Amino acid sequence: xxxxxxxxxxxxxxxxxxxxxxxxxxxxxxxxxxxxxxxxxxxxxxxxxxxxxxxxxxxxxxxxxxxxxxxxxxxxxxxxxxxxxxxxxxxxxxxxxxxxxxxxxxxxxxxxxxxxxxxxxxxxxxxxxxxxxxxxxxxxxxxxxxxxxxxxxxxxxxxxxxxxxxxxxxxxxxxxxxxxxxxxxxxxxxxxxxxxxxxxxxxxxxxxxxxxxxxxxxxxxxxxxxxxxxxxxxxxxxxxxxxxxxxxxxxxxxxxxxxx
Amino acid sequence: xxxxxxxxxxxxxxxxxxxxxxxxxxxxxxxxxxxxxxxxxxxxxxxxxxxxxxxxxxxxxxxxxxxxxxxxxxxxxxxxxxxxxxxxxxxxxxxxxxxxxxxxxxxxxxxxxxxxxxxxxxxxxxxxxxxxxxxxxxxxxxxxxxxxxxxxxxxxxxxxxxxxxxxxxxxxxxxxxxxxxxxxxxxxxxxxxxxxxxxxxxxxxxxxxxxxxxxxxxxxxxxxxxxxxxxxxxxxxxxxxxxxxxxxxxxxxxxxxxxxxxxxxxxxxxxxxxxxxxxxxxxxxxxxxxxxxxxxxxxxxxxxxxxxxxxxxxxxxxxxxxxxxxxxxxxxxxxxxxxxxxxxxxxxxxxxxxxxx
Numbered sequence: 001x002x003x004x005x006x007x008x009x010x011x012x013x014x015x016x017x018x019x020x021x022x023x024x025x026x027x028x029x030x031x032x033x034x035x036x037x038x039x040x041x042x043x044x045x046x047x048x049x050x051x052x053x054x055x056x057x058x059x060x061x062x063x064x065x066x067x068x069x070x071x072x073x074x075x076x077x078x079x080x081x082x083x084x085x086x087x088x089x090x091x092x093x094x095x096x097x098x099x100x101x102x103x104x105x106x107x108x109x110x111x112x113x114x115x116x117x118x119x120x121x122x123x124x125x126x127x128x129x130x131x132x133x134x135x136x137x138x139x140x141x142x143x144x145x146x147x148x149x150x151x152x153x154x155x156x157x158x159x160x161x162x163x164x165x166x167x168x169x170x171x172x173x174x175x176x177x178x179x180x181x182x183x184x185x186x187x188x189x190x191x192x193x194x195x196x197x198x199x200x201x202x203x204x205x206x207x208x209x210x211x212x213x214x215x216x217x218x219x220x221x222x223x224x225x226x227x228x229x230x231x232x233x234x235x236x237x238x239x240x241x242x243x244x245x246x247x248x249x250x251x252x253x254x255x256x257x258x259x260x
Numbered sequence: 261x262x263x264x265x266x267x268x269x270x271x272x273x274x275x276x277x278x279x280x281x282x283x284x285x286x287x288x289x290x291x292x293x294x295x296x297x298x299x300x301x302x303x304x305x306x307x308x309x310x311x312x313x314x315x316x317x318x319x320x321x322x323x324x325x326x327x328x329x330x331x332x333x334x335x336x337x338x339x340x341x342x343x344x345x346x347x348x349x350x351x352x353x354x355x356x357x358x359x360x361x362x363x364x365x366x367x368x369x370x371x372x373x374x375x376x377x378x379x380x381x382x383x384x385x386x387x388x389x390x391x392x393x394x395x396x397x398x399x400x401x402x403x404x405x406x407x408x409x410x411x412x413x414x415x416x417x418x419x420x421x422x423x424x425x426x427x428x429x430x431x432x433x434x435x436x437x438x439x440x441x442x443x444x445x446x447x448x449x450x451x452x453x454x455x456x457x458x459x460x461x462x463x464x465x466x467x468x469x470x471x472x473x474x475x476x477x478x479x480x481x482x483x484x485x486x487x488x489x490x491x492x493x494x495x496x497x498x499x500x501x502x503x504x505x506x507x508x509x510x511x512x513x514x515x516x517x518x519x520x521x522x523x524x525x526x527x528x529x530x531x532x533x534x535x536x537x538x539x540x541x542x543x544x545x546x547x548x549x550x551x552x553x554x555x556x557x558x559x560x561x562x563x564x565x566x567x568x569x570x571x572x573x574x575x576x577x578x579x580x581x582x583x584x585x586x587x588x589x590x591x592x593x594x595x596x597x598x599x600x601x602x603x604x605x606x607x608x609x610x611x612x613x614x615x616x617x
Binding site for chain 1: 263266267269270271273274277360361364365366492494495496498499501502503504506507509510511512513514552556557558
């Protein structure tokens with residue numbers, strides 16, 4: 001399902017966070033949002049699923065203005081994975097993932113809903129901790145559960161905020177592979193805010209580089225991840241290694257302040 | 261192969277977990293009914309369990325014979341009191357569960373919104389000046405307490421509406437108003453004469469002594485109207501209580517609406533109950549926690565189960581209160597703390613620490 005963002009602008013009180021953001025997310029692709037802290041990645045994600053309402057601009061889902069959709073309807077198309085979660089009243093892993101069915105059900109859960117939960121838990125390798133309480137889990141396990149809940153929504157577009165920030169090396173690869181495979185197999189699309197440029201390089205089709213709330217660069221991974229862009233956006237000198245066929249960023253040193 | 265085994269195991273655990281929850285609820289209902297009957301058969305008038313049962317049944321089944329005295333004691337004194345205890349417990353505990361869920365805070369109850377101190381203030385005005393929203397009579401105090409309780413909540417809403425209906429603003433505004441109404445009540449107590457003071461203090465104790473069929477009837481109507489709505493919000497509460505507002509919104513839930521409607525219903529139930537009974541606050545806070553520790557955080561089960569736990573707690577406390585030092589009657593509002601605090605502390609000490617993180 002195609003997601004189009006047109007001229008989105010957002011500010012918290014009087015502090016502008018996003019300015020005139022326009023971009024398209026094509027079906028069957030993974031788009032990574034990268035940029036320094038405070039560049040507006042998370043805010044943009046939240047505008048996309050109406051957790052926040054942009055001051056200006058429109059977001060279209062398959063040509064339809066999302067601000068005109070009912071919240072429940074929108075939730076059937078967009079799955080959201082928050083950066084982290086802390087539960088005051090934790091549920092079991094099963095019940096947490098089951099929440100993903102809310103947009104699809106009235107009150108009673110059907111056998112099919114249960115089957116979807118079982119399938120997602122199996123896909124994410126969470127069978128053995130399915131009846132543990134969410135707060136008992138490690139950071140990595142929690143993040144996998146949050147991804148599982150979004151998958152359980154059976155969304156057409158997955159929005160992920162730092163899905164790998166708490167994961168160890170193996171989990172990072174596992175979780176991102178699962179997401180990429182789903183995107184390719186089911187023809188859905190994914191937008192993720194991510195700090196790790198090398199994971200972005202390896203797992204996404206396109207990259208958007210944000211700087212101070214505006215799009216600094218957008219395009220295919222290879223076009224965007226170069227030393228010049230990274231220096232401009234992050235203020236870090238890097239060398240790029242292309243041995244694996246994808247750009248691999250090796251950071252060298254922060255650019256000295258005032259040298260520009 | 262291992263995959264399949266794991267999946268089968270998961271399914272089995274799921275069935276067992278669900279069966280366990282259903283068992284807890286069924287057992288709870290049985291205990292509640294049992295304790296209700298037991299409470300009805302205990303009291304100053306020395307009636308046998310059999311004559312109490314006969315007196316109850318005789319009302320429905322004309323062919324059963326019972327003594328006149330037993331019928332009078334049971335139907336006029338004990339049953340209204342015990343049943344008021346049951347529905348007060350159910351209503352207060354469910355209100356607490358709903359408030360804790362939508363405000364995502366284990367320390368809140370409808371009382372956090374200042375409702376009890378406002379109701380106490382309303383009752384105090386009625387007691388001292390005999391003025392209020394009805395002409396006169398017993399209902400003056402009840403109605404005054406009810407209206408002040410609700411009015412305070414609307415003030416809380418008004419304040420949070422300006423700042424955004426978040427748990428933080430609602431709780432802070434509620435606590436501020438709670439202190440305001442406490443100060444107002446204290447002011448009234450300060451200028452009251454001895455009899456008035458006695459009446460005000462009596463009211464704030466929380467007691468089922470004043471319970472009658474009218475109160476039972478009115479509170480039941482409010483419960484019957486409000487509970488289906490709260491249960492219907494069980495999913496929304498699951499999402500809001502466990503994941504927070506952002507997650508709930510991303511699942512298509514209108515969090516502000518759920519928060520306002522649920523807390524309004526909780527407050528309505530609570531105001532209705534405490535205007536008849538006075539302040540029985542503790543069950544609102546502790547009932548939900550006990551239920552949650554036993555049956556887990558899924559509101560589809562938690563809401564009914566916390567009601568059952570609340571009913572048991574109040575009836576048990578009231579029965580102890582009126583039999584332990586008979587003929588003296590200790591108000592249920594006092595006994596329930598003596599009963600609930602040790603139970604609660606026990607649960608805090610024994611429960612896995614994740615629950616409190």
